[in-house]
Amino acid sequence: MxxxxxxxxxxxxxxxxxxxxxxxxxxxxxxxxxxxxxxxxxxxxxxxxxxxxxxxxxxxxxxxxxxxxxxxxxxxxxxxxxxxxxxxxxxxxxxxxxxxxxxxxxxxxxxxxxxxxxxxxxxxxxxxxxxxxxxxxxxxxxxxxxxxxxxxxxxxxxxxNNLTAWLQGMSTQSIVVLAIIIGLMEAFDMGGPVNKVAYAFVILSVGEGIYNVPGISAVGVCVPPIGMGLATFLSPKKYTEEEKEAGRAAILMGAVGITEGAIPFAAADPVKVIPSIMVGGAAGAVTAALFNVQCMVAWGGLIVIPAIIGKIGFLIAIAVGAGVTALMVNALKKPVSERIEKDSISNADDFSVTIG
Amino acid sequence: MKIVGVTACPSGVAHTYMAAEAIRRACKERNIDVKVETQGSIGCENYLTEDDIKDADAVILTKDIDIQEADRFKGKPIVKAFAGDVIKKAPSIVEKLVQYIESTK
Structure with a gap:
């Protein structure tokens, strides 16, 4: 046992x-x-x-x-x-x-x-x-x-199936609520299982000829990495050199619709980063829903722009989502100098040496 | 004194290499010999050979995902930590290992 x-x-x-x-x-x-x-x-x-x-x-x-x-x-x-x-x-x-x-x-x-x-x-x-x-x-x-x-x-x-049916039922009732859910789910684990549940629904929607759901998702998947990248540019003092490097990579990954780009930030500081990208993701997704952004493919990020109907709304939605993410996470984060001080106080007691 | 390490992370593109760099930097600051293997999404780089491990006084492994061939380090003093913690706290992990190695000498 x-x-x-x-x-x-x-x-x-x-x-x-x-x-x-x-x-x-x-x-x-x-x-x-x-x-x-x-x-x-x-x-x-x-x-x-x-x-x-x-x-x-x-x-x-x-x-x-x-x-x-x-x-x-x-x-x-x-x-x-x-x-x-x-x-x-x-x-x-x-x-x-x-x-x-x-x-x-x-x-x-x-x-x-x-x-x-x-x-x-x-x-x-x-x-x-x-x-x-x-x-x-x-x-x-x-x-x-x-x-x-x-x-x-x-x-x-x-x-x-029930989950899918429920999500589908939602889409007729209230597309905004659906957008919030998709935005939250896609940001929550950045490409992990929860994100993929939302994504499976997006694939299903494309198959059924529903294009507003993938439009929402196309924004939702790229907001977390682009938002975190943007955050490193807006408040460079709050990020280490490595994080700034990761920020540039994250923007690129976001542009090609890979939510995983935000993982380095979330893993290093989950309590502040994950809520920020979830709120930002939901904000971007709702904006996309309000602009009735439609996407013909089950993918996201700037790379899908040829397949987008409502390209301006799509870009605005990404900007809103990334902006909200960046502002929120930067409001929560402390400058690097203070962070390091805190770390050195909580010494390495939690790292125990074992004989392998 | 020599420390070796292996880093890996779920997406294998950023954390793996940031953690490896953090270990290298922390060791170099204290003039400790160091070699870090990365098991990223493109595969294993900077592979730790038997000789590398034989000479090492201690080992740092990330514990986010499975480390391949972890049995190479049997019998060595090992610290296991999340890649995120390694990136932030590599100097204190190294400090801890130095104290441990000196206490066993």
């Missing part, structure tokens, strides 16, 4: 390991998919048989693969290499049922834990060598994928 506690204590590390391996799939899949739709120019999936349809297909492949990759590397973080196959297969099974990201996270955790304990089973030396080749992959996959297929897959799928 102690080991299980240990695994759960490191949940954040396991999830982040999975996310770190997933990010290139999201970026490659998302950009190529968006590119095919943008070049096609009709705001829809390109017609079959054209090279653009093939490009679209390549992008979709990246998106489909990120689910098993996320789960596989969550399990990898828990149970090392042996965890990858059971969790990835289980996540794929869950995804076919509609369990999506939630399913992938669960499959990763369960697969990791199952394999972790399978590896603990003491066996006779003669069959020791077949454990990693046969027993662990087969039994591990059977348990983990079976759990998704016959256990939690369907409930999670309906949870995801």
């Amino acid at each position: 102690n080991e299980l506690k240990h695994i759960f204590k490191d949940t954040r590390k396991h999830l982040m390991t999975g996310v770190s391996y997933m990010i290139p799939f999201v970026v490659a899949g998302g950009i190529l998919l968006a590119l095919s739709v943008v070049i096609y120019g009709q705001g829809a999936v390109p017609t079959e048989g054209t090279w653009l349809y093939d490009l679209f297909f390549i992008g979709v492949a990246g998106f489909e693969l990120m689910i098993p990759i996320l789960a596989g590397y969550i399990a990898y973080s828990i149970a090392d290499r042996a965890g990858i196959a059971p969790a990835a297969i289980a996540a794929h099974v869950g995804n076919k049922m509609g369990a999506g990201f939630f399913g992938a996270i669960l499959a990763g955790l369960i697969g990791g834990i199952v394999v972790y304990y399978l590896k603990k089973i003491k066996v006779h030396d003669t069959i020791k060598s077949i454990m990693p080749i046969f027993v662990i992959p087969i039994v591990g996959t059977f348990i983990t994928a079976g759990f998704m297929k016959w256990g939690l897959g369907a409930p999670i799928a309906s949870l995801t």
Whole structure:
């Protein structure tokens, strides 16, 4: 039981390991998919048989693969290499049922834990060598994928569906409320699971021919990094040299719609940064909703401007969101000189030396 | 005295390298030999070899995500910290390690 506690204590590390391996799939899949739709120019999936349809297909492949990759590397973080196959297969099974990201996270955790304990089973030396080749992959996959297929897959799928239906219901009632929710969700974990839930809804909207939701999202995803970059320019005294460097990188990442650009700031100072980017993200998203900004692709940042209807409103919305983020975070942050003083008082007691 | 470290972070583009730079700077200020490996999104750079680790008196590892081949450091004094903390507090981590190394000599 102690080991299980240990695994759960490191949940954040396991999830982040999975996310770190997933990010290139999201970026490659998302950009190529968006590119095919943008070049096609009709705001829809390109017609079959054209090279653009093939490009679209390549992008979709990246998106489909990120689910098993996320789960596989969550399990990898828990149970090392042996965890990858059971969790990835289980996540794929869950995804076919509609369990999506939630399913992938669960499959990763369960697969990791199952394999972790399978590896603990003491066996006779003669069959020791077949454990990693046969027993662990087969039994591990059977348990983990079976759990998704016959256990939690369907409930999670309906949870995801309900969430989507609820979000869709909102969009007719009050687009502004929806914009606030999307803005908050996309900024909250900067490209993490919560952001991706909102993003999954955006992909779904584009598929349904709803373009105001992706318009809102196109602003929401780029406000956190651009806002933080802007903040480093507005109040250089409140940021270290490294942060200013990261700020310039963040603006670039925001321009191409990668919310992760804000992570360095948020990880260094979550209490001040995350609320700021959430409020800024919501402000930008609401502005986009009020200007009725429409986007033909499920991506964000300045890079999608060819696919935007209401380009002026789009730019104003980004400026509003980034401005709110920057002003709020700078109002909360103290100058670097005061920060360092505080740090040196709270010495390194929390960093304990262990023998590895 | 020699300190080695490995840094990694979820997106592997900024934090990894900022933390590595912070460790390098903190060690250089105290004239400590230092080598830091980065496991960013483009992969492993500045790989720590067996010899590097054998000579090292202490190890700093980030704990945001899994460090690959962490078993290389078996038996070494290790400090594990979040990359964000390393960036902000590398000098105090190094200070702590120096005290530890001197106390065991």
